[in-house]
Amino acid sequence: MPMDAASASSPSPAVSSPTASDPKLHFLKQIRSHEIAIGELSNLPTSRNVYQKNGNLFFRTTIQKATASEQKQLNSAKAKLQKLNSP
Numbered sequence: 001m002p003m004d005a006a007s008a009s010s011p012s013p014a015v016s017s018p019t020a021s022d023p024k025l026h027f028l029k030q031i032r033s034h035e036i037a038i039g040e041l042s043n044l045p046t047s048r049n050v051y052q053k054n055g056n057l058f059f060r061t062t063i064q065k066a067t068a069s070e071q072k073q074l075n076s077a078k079a080k081l082q083k084l085n086s087p
Helices: 023-042 063-085
Strands: 049-054 057-062
Touching: 023 063, 049 063, 057 063
Parallel strands: none
Antiparallel strands: 049 057
16 A cells, blocks of 8 residues: 655654754763763773774774773863853
8 A cells, every 4th residue: 555645754854953953952962972981881891892983984992992082072072061051
């Protein structure tokens, strides 16, 4: 049975996502994501290799390097959020 165009269409593109209109919310979500990643990495055995996304590719690295990178990104996101909050 064919579907009509109205039932197959996606939501209207004119409706923006909440993170697009609120940069503070975007940075808060980024910060939480980096905190979770650091927590997950800290629960892995140190001898294990992990894959870290860089652009569209994943590269194998050590847990220490991945944690350092996540911490750097976390600090950057916190600084940007603090800059937005300051008058």
